[in-house]
Structure formats: structure tokens, C-alpha cells
Amino acid sequence: MSKNKGARITITLECPCRNLINIHKRKKGIFRYTSTKNRKNTPNRMELMKFCPMCNEHKKFKEIK
Template identity: 85%
Template sequence: MGKNKGARVVITLECSCRNLINVNKRKKGIFRYTSTKNRKNTPSRIELMKFCPLCNQHDKFKEIK
């Protein structure tokens, strides 16, 4: 029997620049990070500032699904 994994879940963070039409974009596509969060401490969706190589700058990454 395995242990219960608890409140930590794997989340996907997606760049918010995917909806913007930017002239300085280097590539087309969507960039995503994966991370974990504690469901009990942060029940709402999180936003983090991360580097997006498609935009070549730091942007807000929002949690999806």
C-alpha cells in the first residue's frame, strides 16, 4: 500500500504573452513551466514572474487547469 500524496499537486504555468501580438517575438508558440503547489495553502490560481524565451523578457505566468 502506498502513502497518500497529500495536498501537493502538479500545476502548469503558461505565459500571458500568448494572447498578445508582439512584433519582437522570436518564435511562434506557447511556453509553459511545470511546478507544484500546496492546495491547502494556496487554493486560488497563482501567477509568477518567469522568463519567457519566446518574448525574451520576464512575463507573468498564470496557472492553467
């Protein structure tokens, strides 16, 4: 029998500029990253600095459901 994978879960990170359509310098749409986190160590929502190709700059990507 296989064991449970534990407290590690996959999360989706999304740029906060998704609501502002006129701010996009390159393309239209929503850009998202996927990552994993340990649910026991970080129970709150994560925020990571990532590059947004829509805005062409580094921004804080926030965890979504």
C-alpha cells in the same frame, strides 16, 4: 500499501502573451512551465514571474487548468 501524496499537486504556468501572435520576437508557439503547489496553503491560482523566451523578457506566468 503506499500512502496518498497529500495536498501537493502539479500545476502548469503559461505566459499571458500566448494570444498575441505579433508580439513574439523569437519563435511562434506557447511556452509553459510546470511546478507544484500545496492545495491547502494556496487554493487560488498562482502567478509567478518567469522568463518567457518567446517575448525575451520576464513576465507573470499564470496557472492554467
